Amino acid sequence: MKRRRPRIVIVGAGFAGYECARTLSRQAKGAAEIVLINPNDYFLYVPLLPEVAAGILEPRRISVSLTATLPGVRLVLGEVHDVDFDARRVDYTDPEDRGGSLSYDRLVLTVGSVNKLLPIPGVAEHAHGFRGMPEALYLRDHITRQIEMAGAADDPAERAARTTFVVVGAGYTGTEVTAQGVRFTDSLVRQNTGLRDGPRPRWLLLDLADRLLPELDERLSGTADRVLRARGVEIRTRTSVKEATADGVLLDDGEFIGTRSLIWCVGVRPDPLVEAVGLPTDKGRLCVDAYLGVPGRPEVFACGDATAVPDLTRPGETTPMTAQHAQRQGKVAAHNVAASCGQGTPRAYEHHDLGFMVDLGGVQAAANPLHVPLSGPLAGAITRGYHLLAMPGNRIRVATDWFLDAVLPRQGVQLGLVRSWSVPLDTETPEVARVPNDTPGRS
Numbered sequence: 001m002k003r004r005r006p007r008i009v010i011v012g013a014g015f016a017g018y019e020c021a022r023t024l025s026r027q028a029k030g031a032a033e034i035v036l037i038n039p040n041d042y043f044l045y046v047p048l049l050p051e052v053a054a055g056i057l058e059p060r061r062i063s064v065s066l067t068a069t070l071p072g073v074r075l076v077l078g079e080v081h082d083v084d085f086d087a088r089r090v091d092y093t094d095p096e097d098r099g100g101s102l103s104y105d106r107l108v109l110t111v112g113s114v115n116k117l118l119p120i121p122g123v124a125e126h127a128h129g130f131r132g133m134p135e136a137l138y139l140r141d142h143i144t145r146q147i148e149m150a151g152a153a154d155d156p157a158e159r160a161a162r163t164t165f166v167v168v169g170a171g172y173t174g175t176e177v178t179a180q181g182v183r184f185t186d187s188l189v190r191q192n193t194g195l196r197d198g199p200r201p202r203w204l205l206l207d208l209a210d211r212l213l214p215e216l217d218e219r220l221s222g223t224a225d226r227v228l229r230a231r232g233v234e235i236r237t238r239t240s241v242k243e244a245t246a247d248g249v250l251l252d253d254g255e256f257i258g259t260r261s262l263i264w265c266v267g268v269r270p271d272p273l274v275e276a277v278g279l280p281t282d283k284g285r286l287c288v289d290a291y292l293g294v295p296g297r298p299e300v301f302a303c304g305d306a307t308a309v310p311d312l313t314r315p316g317e318t319t320p321m322t323a324q325h326a327q328r329q330g331k332v333a334a335h336n337v338a339a340s341c342g343q344g345t346p347r348a349y350e351h352h353d354l355g356f357m358v359d360l361g362g363v364q365a366a367a368n369p370l371h372v373p374l375s376g377p378l379a380g381a382i383t384r385g386y387h388l389l390a391m392p393g394n395r396i397r398v399a400t401d402w403f404l405d406a407v408l409p410r411q412g413v414q415l416g417l418v419r420s421w422s423v424p425l426d427t428e429t430p431e432v433a434r435v436p437n438d439t440p441g442r443s
Helices: 017-029 045-054 135-151 156-162 172-190 218-230 323-340 375-391 395-407
Strands: 007-011 031-038 042-044 063-065 075-078 079-084 089-093 099-103 106-109 113-115 164-168 202-207 235-239 241-244 248-251 254-257 261-264 268-270 286-289 299-303 356-357 365-369
Touching: 007 099, 017 075, 017 323, 042 172, 045 135, 045 356, 045 375, 075 099, 075 356, 089 164, 099 156, 106 323, 113 299, 135 156, 135 261, 156 164, 156 254, 164 254, 172 202, 172 218, 172 261, 172 356, 218 235, 218 365, 299 323, 365 375, 375 395
Parallel strands: 007 031, 007 106, 031 075, 106 299, 164 202, 164 261, 202 235
Antiparallel strands: 042 063, 079 089, 089 099, 113 268, 241 248, 248 254, 356 365
16 A cells, blocks of 8 residues: 655745745655645745835746746645644635635644734724735835826825825835835836926835834944935934824824825734634744744644744844745755654754845945945845845846836836725734635735
């Protein structure tokens, strides 16, 4: 009788899940059945998402096909909503709202993160986050629409509000969205007859911290600060939003800013599935050991943003929620899953930071590869080179789009693919839990 191959089920295809599946597809070499469950059929290279929102890169450039790049891995389209650990089964809902389930011998949870919400009146109704492709496409259309409507407006107050953009959160995402966004709106205004002789679009970047990029070295933070201020960005530290309305935002210092654009980049929180499965957590993140195993469940592994992974380089702390850690944890998780099936020996996750890079648009960037602080065109070249190397596909297409953006005017047209109500900031609101199958932008 032929012995059944063990089934390894991976939930989620972000940086951790994709890298785990790719490593297992090479390491297992047919010794195990590898199944990847994900709502979409692509891996999203999130670090370049701001360039999609700014019209530099086309959406498919940073969307890498799972079926084309993961040979030997079976893709199941669906969103997991429950895990029965005793029965070793995951339950999911597919894109056509049909229920399904899969049994497993080994389970790897890499469900990632969602927008982090704060109890501020009006934010959930009037702000939009920046976590996935639908939000990037919506933001690109929204920015383009606001500039076009401002060019046709007779009321100076309306024109000012439509050309004012408020970004909350000056971490990686907020800083890069602002850096790319201000260049995008400048380009749109140059092409708009009704706005050419008026003031530049106004961008505000808010954060409660003392400086931009508070998690990075002060020299990198200072570089980003200088670049953004030189482009006219108003940076407000120790400042946040007290209330959001359809007409603008009230800051906690009492100032009201008229705007139609509130972009929420304050951080992320673990996917709601982490709480639903009922396993021990640490500050909302799933507890694992140094080998990325779930205590008491030797057949279950977890890594990535949703997981509190012990940081062996900083005893007592956990690794931060970054793509760099998630990608490397995915490799170690794959190695340890294979080891649990009799191939190799397990190893603990330990990663020494090799530096960070922040793309500031154009030729500007702030980077510290190997902890050497760099800025300007050299940092920009290194940052783009790193992204090309880190991407698992589409490198030539991305490089081509970068070249075309350098020599041709930016295209500013609305595609109309994603509606505002289909990209809510609160992903758990009941009214958007079930979106019709023919809705544009559903993911």
